[in-house]
Amino acid sequence: MNPFEYRRPKTLRETLRLLAAAKDGAKLLAGGTDLLIQLKERRTLPSLVVDIKAIPELQRLEHVSQRGLHLGAAVSLNRVLDYPLLAQHFPILAQACVQLGSLQIRSRASVGGNLCNASPAASTAPSLLCLKAQAVIAGPGGRRRILLEDFFQGPNQTALGKDELLVEVFVPTPSPSSRGCYLQLTQRQEMDIPMVNVACLLTLGRGGRCQQARVALGAVAPTPIRARRAEALLEGHALNSQAIQEAAEAAAKESSPIDDVRASAEYRREMVKVLTRRALQSCLEEAASP
Amino acid sequence: MSKPKVVGQRVPRVDVPDKVTGRAIFAADVAISNALASAVLRSPHAHAKIRRLDVSRARTAEGVAAVITGQDLLQAQGLTMEEARRLRPALRQHYLAWDKVIYAGQAVAVVAATTQEAAQKALGLIQVDYELLPSVTDVETAMKPGAPALHPNLAVRISAKVEVSDNVVMRTEIRKGDVAAGFAQADIVLEETFRTQMVHQGYMEPHAVTASVAADGKITVWTTTQGSFSIRQGISQTLNIPDSQLRVIPTEVGGGFGAKAFTLIEPLCVLLAQKAGRPVKMVMSREEEFIAATPAPPVVYRLKMGATRDGRITAAEGTAIFDAGAFAGEMAPSAMDSLALYKVPNLSLEHFQVVTNKPPVGAYRAPNHPQGAFASESMLDMIAQSLSLDPLELRLRNAVQDGDATPDGVPLGRIGFKETLQRIREHPIWREKPKAGRSRGLACGVWTPAALTSTAQLQVTPDGSFALTMGSVDITGVRTTMAQIVAEEFGLDMKEVAVTTGDTDTAGYADVSGGSRTTRTTGTAVLRACQDVKAQLRERAAAQLRVSIEDLEYGDKKFWANGSPKTSVSIEAIAGKAVFGRGDVIVGHGQCSRLGREPAYAVHVAEISVDRETGQVQVERYVAAQDVGFALNPTLVEGQLQGSAVQGIGWALSEGYVYRNGILQNPNFLDYRMLTAADLPPIEPVLVEVAAPDGPYGARGVGEPPIIPPLAAVANAVSRAIGIRITSLPMTSEAVWRALKARGQA
Numbered sequence A: 001m002n003p004f005e006y007r008r009p010k011t012l013r014e015t016l017r018l019l020a021a022a023k024d025g026a027k028l029l030a031g032g033t034d035l036l037i038q039l040k041e042r043r044t045l046p047s048l049v050v051d052i053k054a055i056p057e058l059q060r061l062e063h064v065s066q067r068g069l070h071l072g073a074a075v076s077l078n079r080v081l082d083y084p085l086l087a088q089h090f091p092i093l094a095q096a097c098v099q100l101g102s103l104q105i106r107s108r109a110s111v112g113g114n115l116c117n118a119s120p121a122a123s124t125a126p127s128l129l130c131l132k133a134q135a136v137i138a139g140p141g142g143r144r145r146i147l148l149e150d151f152f153q154g155p156n157q158t159a160l161g162k163d164e165l166l167v168e169v170f171v172p173t174p175s176p177s178s179r180g181c182y183l184q185l186t187q188r189q190e191m192d193i194p195m196v197n198v199a200c201l202l203t204l205g206r207g208g209r210c211q212q213a214r215v216a217l218g219a220v221a222p223t224p225i226r227a228r229r230a231e232a233l234l235e236g237h238a239l240n241s242q243a244i245q246e247a248a249e250a251a252a253k254e255s256s257p258i259d260d261v262r263a264s265a266e267y268r269r270e271m272v273k274v275l276t277r278r279a280l281q282s283c284l285e286e287a288a289s290p
Numbered sequence B: 001m002s003k004p005k006v007v008g009q010r011v012p013r014v015d016v017p018d019k020v021t022g023r024a025i026f027a028a029d030v031a032i033s034n035a036l037a038s039a040v041l042r043s044p045h046a047h048a049k050i051r052r053l054d055v056s057r058a059r060t061a062e063g064v065a066a067v068i069t070g071q072d073l074l075q076a077q078g079l080t081m082e083e084a085r086r087l088r089p090a091l092r093q094h095y096l097a098w099d100k101v102i103y104a105g106q107a108v109a110v111v112a113a114t115t116q117e118a119a120q121k122a123l124g125l126i127q128v129d130y131e132l133l134p135s136v137t138d139v140e141t142a143m144k145p146g147a148p149a150l151h152p153n154l155a156v157r158i159s160a161k162v163e164v165s166d167n168v169v170m171r172t173e174i175r176k177g178d179v180a181a182g183f184a185q186a187d188i189v190l191e192e193t194f195r196t197q198m199v200h201q202g203y204m205e206p207h208a209v210t211a212s213v214a215a216d217g218k219i220t221v222w223t224t225t226q227g228s229f230s231i232r233q234g235i236s237q238t239l240n241i242p243d244s245q246l247r248v249i250p251t252e253v254g255g256g257f258g259a260k261a262f263t264l265i266e267p268l269c270v271l272l273a274q275k276a277g278r279p280v281k282m283v284m285s286r287e288e289e290f291i292a293a294t295p296a297p298p299v300v301y302r303l304k305m306g307a308t309r310d311g312r313i314t315a316a317e318g319t320a321i322f323d324a325g326a327f328a329g330e331m332a333p334s335a336m337d338s339l340a341l342y343k344v345p346n347l348s349l350e351h352f353q354v355v356t357n358k359p360p361v362g363a364y365r366a367p368n369h370p371q372g373a374f375a376s377e378s379m380l381d382m383i384a385q386s387l388s389l390d391p392l393e394l395r396l397r398n399a400v401q402d403g404d405a406t407p408d409g410v411p412l413g414r415i416g417f418k419e420t421l422q423r424i425r426e427h428p429i430w431r432e433k434p435k436a437g438r439s440r441g442l443a444c445g446v447w448t449p450a451a452l453t454s455t456a457q458l459q460v461t462p463d464g465s466f467a468l469t470m471g472s473v474d475i476t477g478v479r480t481t482m483a484q485i486v487a488e489e490f491g492l493d494m495k496e497v498a499v500t501t502g503d504t505d506t507a508g509y510a511d512v513s514g515g516s517r518t519t520r521t522t523g524t525a526v527l528r529a530c531q532d533v534k535a536q537l538r539e540r541a542a543a544q545l546r547v548s549i550e551d552l553e554y555g556d557k558k559f560w561a562n563g564s565p566k567t568s569v570s571i572e573a574i575a576g577k578a579v580f581g582r583g584d585v586i587v588g589h590g591q592c593s594r595l596g597r598e599p600a601y602a603v604h605v606a607e608i609s610v611d612r613e614t615g616q617v618q619v620e621r622y623v624a625a626q627d628v629g630f631a632l633n634p635t636l637v638e639g640q641l642q643g644s645a646v647q648g649i650g651w652a653l654s655e656g657y658v659y660r661n662g663i664l665q666n667p668n669f670l671d672y673r674m675l676t677a678a679d680l681p682p683i684e685p686v687l688v689e690v691a692a693p694d695g696p697y698g699a700r701g702v703g704e705p706p707i708i709p710p711l712a713a714v715a716n717a718v719s720r721a722i723g724i725r726i727t728s729l730p731m732t733s734e735a736v737w738r739a740l741k742a743r744g745q746a
Ligand SMILES: Cc1cc2nc3c(=O)[nH]c(=O)nc-3n(C[C@H](O)[C@H](O)[C@H](O)COP(=O)(O)OP(=O)(O)OC[C@H]3O[C@@H](n4cnc5c(N)ncnc54)[C@H](O)[C@@H]3O)c2cc1C
Pocket: A027, A028, A029, A030, A031, A032, A033, A034, A035, A036, A037, A052, A073, A074, A099, A100, A101, A102, A105, A108, A109, A110, A111, A112, A113, A114, A115, A116, A117, A119, A121, A122, A123, A124, A160, A164, A165, A166, A167, A191, A192, A193, A194
């Protein structure tokens, strides 16, 4: 590891000041489960590391009823998972969080870090895309709020400027009649990065008609993506296994995976189909059960 | 022997409290106050000539105390470049490149500096001009005439039936009977080619060494190793240092599985310490462990077998190609050994060893046997399927038994193969039908430990306690089992026995701990040391009691004359006399370097399910049965069976080096996937005890056999589940999906 200065500011203002002063040379540290590896492997050589865990706003975890969840960027996944209202209102987020890394990793890792690291395979991204999450960003010019969809710009690239940071993710509470499912395919049960991950969130009306559909995919494009054509095939239709199959195939077509050491593009595309179909099927089954 | 009280018991490991509380001192914990840190420059290319290597700027960089290159090593070895070139193919270890690099990751220069950062920084100042050469990482391509040659002037004559390239560095052959006649008698003849990948031993603790040179030149080395004497030999031979000038102190070992049996970075550390005039510490990173240690060889194994309709094997013929990596190594005739489970009247096996631009391979638990058994045990399953025979019955029909000759003609002594098969036959996993959606696979394995040499020294201390010193390194609980033996022999409490692994200056010689030999050979040496001490004590007791030795009785740490238990003399009284010049100290010695050939057999059953859409394999249940002879400590023995099975299942399902253009793509534990507790069911051990006449209390070697069957056991289960024979490992979900897709079933 290269030597660097370490700071642990207690306020957002102080953090922004440090970022501005460091110009390009600062790195933010949340749980460090991505950053520390990058530091050790010299993939990043910051002169300053700013630990953001002591900033109160970044540790906020609060569900404002009817509106949504304020998920501070530095909150650990285990804390998120312990939050009593999570499984009730945001089951697909809970399903994603609980499958990330391992118990030890989850006690350090944050949702903010997961999103800011911007891996195309980030476990929490597809669910948050389905939930229409927003990124609350602070910078020298104040705060701004963007849709998570617009946050990811490429592999390890986000809409954050050099002098900005993610304060929280705001997750609007989905309709009580919505049903969701998150699935990921890994070679190992734990300690693995998804070869493909898929989240679906359906709002179903009477007679199984789909009022709104969200389908998001990970690890199969330069960023986590929404499968819009699949969504369009589902919305406004009565869902049956044929509709689901067609949507799954559309999702596979919308993906643009690559070959890498974890899986081939061909396999990934096929698995998008399998996982999307299974996730949608599970939503339907859940909707059907009392 | 009366009923044992300490051996055979589940005695807790003596080393564990320190390990689980972080107190144990591993090699990387050794901290000499003025020691230098170090960093290694490694080749980024799979195959290249070194046109120019300039370390002058690094030598003068801030904080740098010494830089060594291949030239320095040759100088220390007293070799010229020309001699070195001639010797190269025969070198098993190749610590630093000199005129060319033969695999990506090969060490080119090593820097010692005051801090890790300074050493790292200095690496950036080293200039190397490489002239790239074509490389080859695939053994079948490497073998073909015209393939890029790794060691062009290699003078090894290979009389193969086919034309091969110079990369073939060794060929051996085993023949027995008349194969053509054997196949003619067969009702079915099957042939298949099986492939395994290069895998890593996966030890938790990376290599770490500290070397310090005293004012008189005497060198002390602290290292993580399976055998301190092996390290001493490796260093002394490489650097021409007499044994008397070298002391190797083994630290606690965080796993080795064969990869810590021989020197890897120790000679470099010593040479750096000599050059720098200060102690030097070297610690490998996980990535270095993957790219530059000694993984296990991949094997391509074509095997043909014939059998009669009632399931009797009539002949086997095969060719096994071992990928040795960058240098020629030793080659265990694994193909023969995996067929040695059965009576095969007609046999013809050819082994090739081929070099490729990959790290040199080394030992990994039961070296080369899992790969061989993957082929032969898969083939037996195929025969069982074609003949609609129960795979366990097929094995019982062909299993070798006491007195049968092995392929090399030595008759077997008392063995427990059939007993182990029978235990599985009675086990619920075989007796009961699998649940819907699950399939089972069975496979067997055998390992015959070599004895090698061990010594032990046992002292009785003035208060009547016992102190055992041995040269054997404790990798599996050896200190615990050896203390159990002493406690058993003298009727002691475990607390009354101190047990230490000495270093090369303080302990008697011992070969490496490995190959399932340690409990047997060191255990026998310890038993002999106990006998020696007993004889000395009895002599002393007889003199004190004024009776003849034959009339002595022993119990509760006391001797008395036959029939008069009231007048006794205690061990404490005898030992207490033997200090301050009042008498001779009681020190017993024992050694062992020869034991009978006593193979140990393992029979495993894997029960799995397959997700036919994703190809994902889930191991649902796993039973590992083994003839262990006598379990000196059942908990430790079961641990060997379980750990081995997990390694073998990982080899079957998810582990494997992935190369692209000569570069390893997955040199980390994220993308080199060893299985974790979350992936596996509890591994159920079944201990069978058919005593080995020569083993201590009948013990057989236990560490190697259980890694042999899992590859085939899992593959047989998967093949039965999907109805397609899997012949290549690992069976990742994508690989299984591809197999299904090729049949139009995914
Ligand atoms: C063994 C292991 C298993 C893993 N398994 C998974 C897995 O299954 N799925 C998965 O998606 N990931 C996995 N990861 C990766 C990692 O754990 C996650 O991405 C995690 O959520 C990162 O969070 P963190 O708080 O540790 O981030 P950090 O490492 O602290 O930060 C990650 C990056 O984001 C930046 N950053 C952090 N917070 C902010 C902020 N508020 N504003 C701006 N930038 C910020 C940092 O500078 C850094 O570049 C695994 C990692 C390991 C080591």
